[in-house]
Amino acid sequence: MKSEIEAFRIICMFGIVWFHSGVGVCRVVAHGGLMFFIIISVYFAVTSRRRHSLAERAGRLLVPCLAWSVFYGLIFYVRRGHVFPENYTLPSMVLATPSIHLWFLPFIFLVLVGIDRLRNIFEKPAVPALAGAAAIVSLLSAPLWQDMHLADPFTQYLYSVPAVFIGIFFGCYGRGDPLAGRLISATIVLSLLVLICRFHSEVGTLYMVGIVPCIFLFYSNVILAGNKTLFLLSSSVFGIYLLHPFWQMFFRFIGVTSCFLPIATFVLSMASVLLVKELFPGGIAAVWRPVRNRWHLPLVRPASAQRP
Known part of the structure; x- marks a missing residue:
């Protein structure tokens, strides 16, 4: 287990909560936590030796997405009189769900299923260079696409594409030429510095925040045991993330504001x-198991086993 990665998962999740709270201070930096989660999710999928079935992926990602969509949909219906934002089209309803933060689950489901289906391709030595080049091109083109206004969640998808390429590059890092890997890594960082210093692009900032902790994918348990x-x-x-x-x-309703909102x-x-977790050690899996066995539905692992 990589201790530093686990620590950064906690820190970056706090960043996501901070970003969603709407607090203006360090909001872009906080958003970088989401890029970190996408990168490591792709990295672990590429490097995993375990074969995951479509049903397993659906059980871990789509079933929680559906359950929490119903939960938030009911809340929004009671509060606003409608489940979805009024401007949502059918694709937005399906992929963004009633609560926009859940967009991540269908997105990462599609990405991970794609990785599962293309796993043999990642064994080829040319893949690290191709993935790294795609990451660099997509990042350097950020000034062209970062201000595009798309329907939810397609703006989020657009911002996440470089993270997918970076995750593939890191996952395949040891399968290509080591010198080329180091050069590509340096070029990715240089590209981010160009975005930050030359174009003042928030994409550069949030990706720099997302990439820096990933060094501990390769050098684990250095700082923390x-x-x-x-x-x-x-x-x-x-x-x-779900809750x-x-x-x-609740806290907005009782008047909590400013930085106290994300902290609380x-x-x-x-x-x-x-x-x-303490009251129900088996988590949702314990509740879901009898239903799954009766209707032959996908496996759902407890929240502790999930990696957003």
């Missing part, structure tokens, strides 16, 4: 998830 408390807190990250908009709505939301979300 294995720690049970760290892994316990890290196991709550997926649950925090935090609910607590944000994060703390209470984590506490809620850890409490549920």
